[in-house]
Amino acid sequence: MIVAVKPISRAEPPYPFEAYAHIISPLSEDEGGGFLITFPDLPGCMSDGATEAEAIENGQDAFHAWVSAYADSGKAIPLPAFRPETINPSKTSALFITNLPKKLHVQLSECAKLEGMSMDALALSLIAEGLERGGFHV
Numbered sequence: 001m002i003v004a005v006k007p008i009s010r011a012e013p014p015y016p017f018e019a020y021a022h023i024i025s026p027l028s029e030d031e032g033g034g035f036l037i038t039f040p041d042l043p044g045c046m047s048d049g050a051t052e053a054e055a056i057e058n059g060q061d062a063f064h065a066w067v068s069a070y071a072d073s074g075k076a077i078p079l080p081a082f083r084p085e086t087i088n089p090s091k092t093s094a095l096f097i098t099n100l101p102k103k104l105h106v107q108l109s110e111c112a113k114l115e116g117m118s119m120d121a122l123a124l125s126l127i128a129e130g131l132e133r134g135g136f137h138v
Helices: 052-072 102-115 119-133
Strands: 023-026 035-038 046-049
Touching (some): 035 052, 035 119, 046 052, 102 119
Antiparallel strands (some): 023 035
């Protein structure tokens, strides 16, 4: 798999890292352990770390890279809007299970290793990006 790298300039976010809600979730041992950090207002923006503190530190890097990539692509950076109290737990699912064809599972696994992330994190990122391209806002 050949990946082209485009250098981009660091962009200033409209609001600081601390203004954006983030969710820290434990990763299973199958996913490499540690913690995953995601940003509900920033589709596909995520990182991880061995500890919660490391996940937050890595999340800051991911946040700045995400903002810079979005700005470079000409997209508007979403404003912080997510608030945990707006979640209706009876309508929110934290678990999504699906069966994948073996070939797709192998490809996802290989890409996750190359990206240095869990398969769940990569799948979530790909789904969010696909929805965004389709005009849906995650």
